[in-house]
Amino acid sequence: MTLSILKERKDQVVERINGNETVSCSRESLAGAVSQRACVFCGSRVVLYPIADALHLIHGPIGCAAYTWDIRGALSSGPELHRLSFSTDLRERDIIFGGEKKLEAALDELITRHNPKAAFVYSTCIVGIIGDDLGAVCRKMTELKKIPVIPVQSEGFKGSKREGYFAACKAMFTLVGTGKPENISPVSVNILGDFNLAGEIWIIRDYLKKMGVEVVANITGDGRVDDIRRCHGAALNLVQCSGATLDLAKMMKEKFNIPFLRVSYLGIEDMAESLYIVADHFSHIDKDIEEKTRQLVKTELEQIMPEIKKIREELNGKKAAIYVGGAFKAFSLVKAFRRIGMSVVLVGSQTGTDEDYRELAKITDPGTVIVDDSNPRELSDFIVKKGVDVFVGGVKERPIAYKLGVAFCDHNHERKIALEGFTGMLNFAREIHNSVTSPVWKFHPARLSRVEEKSSEVCCG
Amino acid sequence: MAENHVSTTNACKMCTPMGASLAFRGVKGSMPFIHGSQGCATYMRRYIISHFREPADIASSSLGEKHAVFGGAPNLKKGILNVTEKYNPEMIGIASTCLTETIGDDLKMITTEFLSEFADLDLPHLVTVSTPSYSGTHLNGWKLAVRSMIEKFAGSSPALTADNTINIFPNFLSPADIRLLSGIFREYGLKTMILPNISDTLDSPSWEEYINIPEGGTSVNEIALAHRSGASIEFGYFHKGESAGSYLEENFSVKNYNLLPPVGMRATDALLSAIEEITGLERPQRFVNERGRLIDALVDGHKYINFKKALVYGDEDFVVSMVSFLCETGVKPVIAASGGKADLRKRIEAICEGFCPCPLVLEDSDFDTIEIAAADIKPDLMIGNSKGFKISKKLGIPLIRAGFPIHDRFGGQRIITTGYEGALSLLDLIVNTAITTLQEETRVGYGYM
Ligand code: SF4
Ligand code: SF4
Numbered sequence: 001m002t003l004s005i006l007k008e009r010k011d012q013v014v015e016r017i018n019g020n021e022t023v024s025c026s027r028e029s030l031a032g033a034v035s036q037r038a039c040v041f042c043g044s045r046v047v048l049y050p051i052a053d054a055l056h057l058i059h060g061p062i063g064c065a066a067y068t069w070d071i072r073g074a075l076s077s078g079p080e081l082h083r084l085s086f087s088t089d090l091r092e093r094d095i096i097f098g099g100e101k102k103l104e105a106a107l108d109e110l111i112t113r114h115n116p117k118a119a120f121v122y123s124t125c126i127v128g129i130i131g132d133d134l135g136a137v138c139r140k141m142t143e144l145k146k147i148p149v150i151p152v153q154s155e156g157f158k159g160s161k162r163e164g165y166f167a168a169c170k171a172m173f174t175l176v177g178t179g180k181p182e183n184i185s186p187v188s189v190n191i192l193g194d195f196n197l198a199g200e201i202w203i204i205r206d207y208l209k210k211m212g213v214e215v216v217a218n219i220t221g222d223g224r225v226d227d228i229r230r231c232h233g234a235a236l237n238l239v240q241c242s243g244a245t246l247d248l249a250k251m252m253k254e255k256f257n258i259p260f261l262r263v264s265y266l267g268i269e270d271m272a273e274s275l276y277i278v279a280d281h282f283s284h285i286d287k288d289i290e291e292k293t294r295q296l297v298k299t300e301l302e303q304i305m306p307e308i309k310k311i312r313e314e315l316n317g318k319k320a321a322i323y324v325g326g327a328f329k330a331f332s333l334v335k336a337f338r339r340i341g342m343s344v345v346l347v348g349s350q351t352g353t354d355e356d357y358r359e360l361a362k363i364t365d366p367g368t369v370i371v372d373d374s375n376p377r378e379l380s381d382f383i384v385k386k387g388v389d390v391f392v393g394g395v396k397e398r399p400i401a402y403k404l405g406v407a408f409c410d411h412n413h414e415r416k417i418a419l420e421g422f423t424g425m426l427n428f429a430r431e432i433h434n435s436v437t438s439p440v441w442k443f444h445p446a447r448l449s450r451v452e453e454k455s456s457e458v459c460c461g
Numbered sequence: 462m463a464e465n466h467v468s469t470t471n472a473c474k475m476c477t478p479m480g481a482s483l484a485f486r487g488v489k490g491s492m493p494f495i496h497g498s499q500g501c502a503t504y505m506r507r508y509i510i511s512h513f514r515e516p517a518d519i520a521s522s523s524l525g526e527k528h529a530v531f532g533g534a535p536n537l538k539k540g541i542l543n544v545t546e547k548y549n550p551e552m553i554g555i556a557s558t559c560l561t562e563t564i565g566d567d568l569k570m571i572t573t574e575f576l577s578e579f580a581d582l583d584l585p586h587l588v589t590v591s592t593p594s595y596s597g598t599h600l601n602g603w604k605l606a607v608r609s610m611i612e613k614f615a616g617s618s619p620a621l622t623a624d625n626t627i628n629i630f631p632n633f634l635s636p637a638d639i640r641l642l643s644g645i646f647r648e649y650g651l652k653t654m655i656l657p658n659i660s661d662t663l664d665s666p667s668w669e670e671y672i673n674i675p676e677g678g679t680s681v682n683e684i685a686l687a688h689r690s691g692a693s694i695e696f697g698y699f700h701k702g703e704s705a706g707s708y709l710e711e712n713f714s715v716k717n718y719n720l721l722p723p724v725g726m727r728a729t730d731a732l733l734s735a736i737e738e739i740t741g742l743e744r745p746q747r748f749v750n751e752r753g754r755l756i757d758a759l760v761d762g763h764k765y766i767n768f769k770k771a772l773v774y775g776d777e778d779f780v781v782s783m784v785s786f787l788c789e790t791g792v793k794p795v796i797a798a799s800g801g802k803a804d805l806r807k808r809i810e811a812i813c814e815g816f817c818p819c820p821l822v823l824e825d826s827d828f829d830t831i832e833i834a835a836a837d838i839k840p841d842l843m844i845g846n847s848k849g850f851k852i853s854k855k856l857g858i859p860l861i862r863a864g865f866p867i868h869d870r871f872g873g874q875r876i877i878t879t880g881y882e883g884a885l886s887l888l889d890l891i892v893n894t895a896i897t898t899l900q901e902e903t904r905v906g907y908g909y910m
Contacts, residue, residue, distance in 0.1 A: 032523075032539060034521075084829075
């Protein structure tokens, strides 16, 4: 079977043989390929969006704002200003004469109406072209409105999501250190890189609380401006995921000398491991913390394991494909699938780095296909070729999976079910089980032809 | 009041290239292509996929920083070649974006250049449309894309004798509505050229293996014959230069009927009368019966809904046609709001004439403004897309979902609103919504309503 990979993408796809493979990555998307990637603005928006008491104003034409209105399930326990979509909605005359005046007026009216703790102003592609001086407008409004008005340099064309993460970190970093870090326990952390999808950050906070660890700031899930301003008072930064907020942790390390640990809350192994390294970090201050953590992990496991075992029996031997935004998540998912008896036969990400792909090649089974910045056509070919039972991805991948008769689990920013923590692992197992065991696949033409192929293989072979 | 806000909060519109991409989806073997940076195409795909639950490939020229400075032509050309190699389309529909319009890329020029550079290759048809979002909404993009296809293809085949095909420019309706409409013409025994025809391409059956470009849609060859059709019927409001029907009338004397989208009794009557005027055919008994059933249902349901106040919002054509239907049922439209512009007040006034007072009309509006108006006027129900849910929840007003996008319910692509059938199904929803409220509000919880 020949796979349809565009020539120029050939080295962005490899099949694992000995675990030493590398995947070419960090390239611009190829013109005309239907990339699943987004833009710089998207990256910034993902990271900053959950800060619930800030005003998020998108400076540009309407589309960029319309398509990002409340699309993510980042929950807040209080204010919900982040769920509104504000745009300067630039029109022809603004493009011709410049949008600064409109931006200023928009900030003025919105800050007066909503009383936010800070305002983030995102620039979109067109702003980069018409040359509005975002910084100047923001400085002026900061003075006038007496709140931080922060420019986010996120012109879409200036790279991919990762550059957007960096722009967001730079924007947040202007807040860090501007608040008073008083009354903070020496056993304290900031949670970085969790966006509180489906309330996940609350699960993690709960674990940390049981371990006796104070959380100073959520960055950014259920986030608050004032917490971020004083988060330099925390003793440690926990950075999750593919580095959406890694840059911020690095900046804080440099300026405030706060160490950071990279963690993952997905899957049993990684979740437990993450808690243990936190305990280890603080064990010289709190002698009991390691014991408390062991107890916590034990209790949590006791609660979820019986059901996971049952699910495992039914899923044993099935095959999974993973295509996610960042590669770090893929690491955890590979392990999580092993837990429920499944093997991963295809794994890829939109924005993985060289290092990420080396790691993936190491932890996956021989024969696993590894891809960078893939597209629907390619993904489908692999799904069919590898006989995938379930696909893990985002909303853009869902219809392809379903059209080809493959079960699906939404593991993107739009998910509505908590997948982090021990509870999350159980939810994950249930999600996979729920989709894989549905009777609907029995009717699906693509599945039926798979069965036929197999049986003809058997009788001919 | 919020109408003079400088900024837009919670937009009640989408951007122009998205409308164009959707329209290009309704042509056989066609691939939509957005000339701009990658983000726009990806966002639009996500938005479209969430509504239709269908794969929605849209290619992008993926411009980066240097292209934004030096022009996007090289990437566009490379993109066309790549799409051609990978998808083997019959047509590529290329829409510009805010970015490429502002840096001054001329799509027509670039594609002409491209075609002569690669004259030796077997290339797909290239259709271009200029769609900067700062001067329009998704609906304008849709109409402009249809017009550009007609301008490009109609008349490119030699005009044989006129035949009895009718051109239909349905505008943005659901795939199920397009199926329903083509059924109406089939009942008359007529051939149609529906542009675009998204009935299969955006609502396709399961696949046996990967399909590059969804099957279905109107072919370029059929479009090429549009100039010899018996007449054109187009639904909705068209700004200057947007109407494919007028283009055919002006250049090829194909008579154009501009009608309201056929939602409700009067608009459906108008459609059938137009068909009969064009063809001289009699009304099929089926429609006489359907119309009779609709009247019967209107009577059965009227007491539940008379004087109920409704908020209608969405794209400009959806709003006008929905207001028209509501008037007929006794429901009083009190707010009619759209993010687009289409001379709404005058047209809505005319439609309400003789039925009810003209509602508050909000044009070029956003959901924030709509919410302020709704909090003031307190409608009993809302009709529109998913994006009104926030208001519905906050103000406790039941929401009947129709239009685009439907992101928080299942089956948006199958909602029907057109013809007598569509009116009936809408009426059922409206009456049942009123009954639900009644049932929930009374402590007894009547089991018979
Ligand atoms: S830049 Fe223009 S075309 Fe792109 S998403 Fe924004 S509004 Fe739409
Ligand atoms: S215009 Fe630029 S910033 Fe906006 S969605 Fe498109 S690529 Fe992203």
